[in-house]
Amino acid sequence: MTQHFDLFVIGAGSGGVRAARIAASHGAKVAIAEEYRVGGTCVIRGCVPKKLLVYGAHFAEDLEDCARFGWEIGEKSFDWAKLRDNVAAEVDRLEGLYHQTLESNDVTIFEERARLKGGKEIALASGETVTADTILIAVGARPNMPDIEGIEHGITSNDVFHLPKLPKRVAIAGGGYIANEFAGIFHQFGSKVTVVNRSDQILRGYDESMRERLLHISLTKGIDFKFNSTFKKIEKQDEGSLLLTMDGCDDMEVDAVLFATGRVPNTDELGLDDAGVELGERGAIKVDEYSCTNVDHIFAVGDVTDRIQLTPIAIREGHAFADTRFGGMDRKVDHGCIPSAVFSHPPIASVGMTESEARQAFGNQVKTYTSDFRAMKNVLANRNERSLYKLVVHPLDDRVVGIHMIGPEAPEILQAAAIAVKAGLTKAQFDDTVALHPTMAEELVLMR
Template sequence: MMDYDLFVIGAGSGGVRASRIAASHGAKVAVAEEYRVGGTCVIRGCVPKKLLIYGAHFAEDLDDAAMFGWDVPEKRFDWAVLRDNVAAEVNRLEGLYGQTLGNHKVEIFHERATLVGPNEVKLASGKTVTADKILIATGARPFLPDLPGIEHAITSNEVFLLEELPKRVVIAGAGYIANEFAGIFNEFGSQVTVVNRSETILRGYDEQMRDRLLQISMAKGIQYRFNSTFERIEKQDDGSLKLVMKGCDDIIADAVMFATGRVPNVEGLGLEHAGVELGDKGQIKVDENSRTNVPNIFAVGDVTDRVQLTPVAIREGHAFADSQFGGNPWTVEYDAIPNAVFSHPPIAGVGLTEAQARNKLGSVKTFTSDFRAMKNVLAGRNERSLYKLVVDSSTDEVVGIHMIGPDAPEILQAAAIAVKARLKKADFDRTMALHPTMSEELVLMR
């Protein structure tokens, strides 16, 4: 007899969902988490970051308010107030996650767990437990390069703990995390410089959207150093950092943040004791059912490096639990996954980009709408939005939707249903516009 039907290592989005669903199917479940219940998304990722983004938006909203008749005599930002309020909300959510597991009678071990065999787990306290099935959901962490002085750098993990806002901040990388924090720091009043080893931001996103974001970001005062890399970081006597660069002039900053990708958390898990195979990027290799090469050991979420998004991890955990304990086997579909960059303004997309569609389908048609949101017109803000539909010429099917502008992610969630359902451009054309809205542009493109 095993101690548990399921033992989960890692209480992030995927691990919590798998634990809860498996327990609801009647399984005896335990989960081990060495840090905080909730994982990257809740504790140091999408949730607190989105709260910072909301806070950053007020910088422009307060400026715009005057044109709408509001008298705002003083605009003053207090970083400590926002930081502490965000931390309090994270604490609240962590409690709710723990409460949810407890309500489903999932036993929680607040300590590190490692594999000592295919069915055996050892806890940091020294206790050893057995389980019929083991699920690894340990997520990923920010990558830090090996260069002199890297100990003086921070990642997205540490941003939420800063004692004060840096006056000058350099961000390494140009992916979605880098661009999001570039917008946040810029709106809070920091001088932001983005350093990228290539000349392209947001690789993999639609080219028109990323070009538009670059134009708007530069107009807002964010600086870019392309085709540049770091040689070393030197701490100066006054506390500032000298960034010795290759490809551009050296930079003096108060903080440097690396957002150059994420790596799976697999070190020290004892995977070798159970014979679990890893891929070339250090990820745990799994099949479509999230099963490793060891039949009773599974993995979901970022540790598998399939698609590093919270909703994907949640769905993988749910599919695993239903399949293994609920008598309802199903697998996750990875096509038409909506994505967003919560930059200023945000980008959202689903399906194929124009370049991807041309490579895959050959003949495609695109429809675009380039406009100023009504709010920006009255506020005197010249920032323009851009929406795009990518259509398969042979079938009239809308295979991609991409947009940049206010509330783009909120609009795209509904629009993503159309791409997933494989609706045609004619279906968009037959849909009545909702006026006056920005989203009506989706059905007015001809």
């Protein structure tokens, strides 16, 4: 007999797994299908393994700086294969935990591709057809690869975690957070890095002061940038290097070219046409505030909807969907005032309005407060790298409507500060808070 479920989830990433677990906790009979590995982009080939590479990359500067703190380190070397394999082992461990979470909540796992057949039917790659009263699509997004000659020789962020060896020279296409994060990682590991961006600025959408500071620091470190430039052709040479024919800058020869030019929703070959599901721009699934599509029993959460491509958003959307659909609640996700980070070297963290956005909304009377300083550790290490914090304040009611930071541990500091922005606290309330000294975070309450 055909298996029937209350909820069938297609895609076992962060949003899908959370939705499946919460729905099951409400008593629903739940199944989930995943054709690759349980855990999705974040756990398997995104946030988690990338952050581990970021940690590994930071040791390059720490080993340089420690001498000023009295530590004598002998001859040092870096073993890419050891880090790569240790990161892969950690990913395997986390995938196992995700499996355990689903199994402990009695969620049936189909480790194969699933697609919609129309109505309430789902076709599995094995040939089996199952049915479900409610279907949730949580298949995420994939790296965008431009249509240029020789693109098969390029790699994406997915491939970095499996490189057999580090490239001595790497070109990175893009100016967003993925491009800048991997630029810092490769540079710290000793690669010669060139960032190629089709526009004239990096990190569009982040506060201009933070973008300019990161660019200045990156250039000082030795990362090269080619602006208003694009790739025309990639040719693999006999010895294995890649010859890049460029438009807007000189041609170059590298050992690897990484494309970090955005991510597109994974809606191909899902049977969405058969089910009558409406798509929007770039193939994203169109949903309402409850993550419901135009088909009343089909829902979608996470990157496949292209609302905000962040793991915590997918998790919240999945949780809210399950509580609403199976828990008798009325829950929606507030997509405003969401904190974000760029794990560059140094990292950027941001929440709320940029200065430019605030001026457009409230006029030129918007107040800004900044602190431009060297972290204490950098001073003693004789590292001339300055941090920059900025508060953006509403001109009428004194609310802090944006916080933007670049410097060591900025994302860790911002998480708590984001609560204040979300709560609508004022600059006066920041000022009334006693500083925790000596810390970098104290600068947030000392700006006058």
